Amino acid sequence: MVRLSAFAVCLVELLVHASSYCTAFDDAGCSGQSVVRDSSIWKAAPDKYDQPGGPEGLTTMTQLNNIIMGHAATQIILAGSQLGLFEFLHENGPQTKGTIEEALGLKRSDGSTRPIEVLLLGSTSIGLTVLDKREKTYRNCEIIDRLFTTGGWRSIADLIDLEAIIKYKGEFHFVESLRKDTNVGLQEWPGAADNLYSRLPQTPGAQKIFYDLMNSFTAFSIPCLSNTSKVAATSFKLLDVGGGAAVAAIHLAKKFQQLSITLWDQHETIEIPMNHITKAGLKGRISLLAGSFITDPFPEAGSHDAVLLSHQAVIWSKSVLLMIFKCVLNSSMMRGFHYAEIVTEFYKRFDKTQILLVKFEDLVKDTEKTVRQIFDFLCVDSTVPLPSLNKIQPEDVLDIAMGEHTSTVSDSEKKLLQEYFHDRNQKFSEVMGLPIGELFCWSMPKK
Numbered sequence: 001m002v003r004l005s006a007f008a009v010c011l012v013e014l015l016v017h018a019s020s021y022c023t024a025f026d027d028a029g030c031s032g033q034s035v036v037r038d039s040s041i042w043k044a045a046p047d048k049y050d051q052p053g054g055p056e057g058l059t060t061m062t063q064l065n066n067i068i069m070g071h072a073a074t075q076i077i078l079a080g081s082q083l084g085l086f087e088f089l090h091e092n093g094p095q096t097k098g099t100i101e102e103a104l105g106l107k108r109s110d111g112s113t114r115p116i117e118v119l120l121l122g123s124t125s126i127g128l129t130v131l132d133k134r135e136k137t138y139r140n141c142e143i144i145d146r147l148f149t150t151g152g153w154r155s156i157a158d159l160i161d162l163e164a165i166i167k168y169k170g171e172f173h174f175v176e177s178l179r180k181d182t183n184v185g186l187q188e189w190p191g192a193a194d195n196l197y198s199r200l201p202q203t204p205g206a207q208k209i210f211y212d213l214m215n216s217f218t219a220f221s222i223p224c225l226s227n228t229s230k231v232a233a234t235s236f237k238l239l240d241v242g243g244g245a246a247v248a249a250i251h252l253a254k255k256f257q258q259l260s261i262t263l264w265d266q267h268e269t270i271e272i273p274m275n276h277i278t279k280a281g282l283k284g285r286i287s288l289l290a291g292s293f294i295t296d297p298f299p300e301a302g303s304h305d306a307v308l309l310s311h312q313a314v315i316w317s318k319s320v321l322l323m324i325f326k327c328v329l330n331s332s333m334m335r336g337f338h339y340a341e342i343v344t345e346f347y348k349r350f351d352k353t354q355i356l357l358v359k360f361e362d363l364v365k366d367t368e369k370t371v372r373q374i375f376d377f378l379c380v381d382s383t384v385p386l387p388s389l390n391k392i393q394p395e396d397v398l399d400i401a402m403g404e405h406t407s408t409v410s411d412s413e414k415k416l417l418q419e420y421f422h423d424r425n426q427k428f429s430e431v432m433g434l435p436i437g438e439l440f441c442w443s444m445p446k447k
């Protein structure tokens with residue numbers, strides 16, 4: 001019996017583009033927006049014990065209070081941003097309460113100074129502004145001033161808007177969401193769609209807030225990927241799944257001249273990338289696919305040789321992600337082709353040291369050893385403790401029967417399969433430079 005499952009080609013073409021805000025980048029991105037250039041003010045994933053109070057967690061009532069009053073802090077920074085407090089102080093240096101009140105348009109005809117006092121008390125008590133008690137003046141804290149100087153404030157202001165305006169609404173339903181394990185907060189947004197992205201257009205201004213922030217982040221992160229990714233540099237057809245406003249697609253198309261891109265996003269949002277692509281003069285290089293990658297079928301196998309999932313891994317549940325990865329794999333150049341063709345395509349694009357080929361039998365027989373070998377290849381710690389892997393049945397995942405199941409194939413079917421695979425396996429052996437016996441755990445019958 002010719003075993004269809006002899007090899008699993010280690011996935012190299014899938015670009016899971018997670019947010020990597022920790023790395024400085026050498027390119028301003030394609031959107032022309034200001035982005036944070038000083039990477040030291042960003043920290044990516046917190047260190048293991050990088051939490052208030054160290055490894056023991058919170059240690060003071062003040063820290064606890066800051067969490068309980070977190071809603072106030074969010075609204076104070078929103079007010080400071082939207083009323084122009086931080087911008088005014090950055091441009092003018094330390095200022096008195098009266099001058100700030102005037103500049104922010106908070107001066108009242110009835111003489112009440114409460115609004116400016118509440119704002120400055122709030123912003124100073126949480127450290128956004130600093131009061132010089134002798135001079136009776138206020139200035140920005142250092143980090144905010146530094147953001148203005150480095151050009152990063154715009155991105156932070158976008159982030160504040162998203163958190164304090166868009167996300168804030170849904171937070172009222174957080175407890176209920178946990179109880180019901182669903183996005184209960186969606187009811188805050190008019191519309192019938194089952195996701196926030198599709199409902200945002202029905203609330204004036206909301207979609208802009210989302211994409212302003214998204215675009216700032218992507219303009220910051222995509223150069224990190226494009227500067228190092230051999231996949232992006234060598235692919236010809238890239239599928240940008242949930243490509244948003246096309247910030248990533250435009251950047252990649254400009255940087256890699258050989259690349260054509262299909263951007264896939266929902267019907268309700270597709271006009272946004274369309275406008276950006278047209279403005280960038282890239283209509284011939286970036287095409288649009290309107291629809292849902294959750295409910296619509298993925299493009300057919302081999303139609304793209306790379307898939308970009310930019311800022312997707314962070315928004316989906318594990319089960320949805322697994323479903324997406326499975327579809328990506330099925331529509332990639334690894335499905336619908338024979339081993340020799342797949343390996344040839346990979347060897348064209350990558351150095352052999354960048355590809356790991358794993359025998360499917362090895363994965364089944366000694367899952368842990370094989371998984372650790374993959375970890376080693378990916379340069380991640382291969383000595384980490386792993387959960388029990390003896391429950392993993394790769395056959396279940398791949399719908400492929402191993403061992404005795406093959407005995408149900410009749411002799412004539414076996415012959416047919418042997419004939420079909422004979423030349424292809426021969427070719428595979430040539431491409432790999434290895435005898436068939438080392439590639440498969442059966443010997444190939446004579447034709």
Ligand SMILES: C[S@@+](CC[C@H](N)C(=O)[O-])C[C@H]1O[C@@H](n2cnc3c(N)ncnc32)[C@H](O)[C@@H]1O
Pocket residue numbers: 195197214215218241242243244245247248264265266269291292293294295309310311312315
């Ligand atoms: C977090 S944003 C990322 C946008 C873009 N990839 C980037 O990095 O800037 C998620 C994007 O996925 C799109 N999206 C969400 N669910 C989708 C679905 N089921 N089908 C197609 N697009 C979807 C949203 O409209 C949104 O543009």
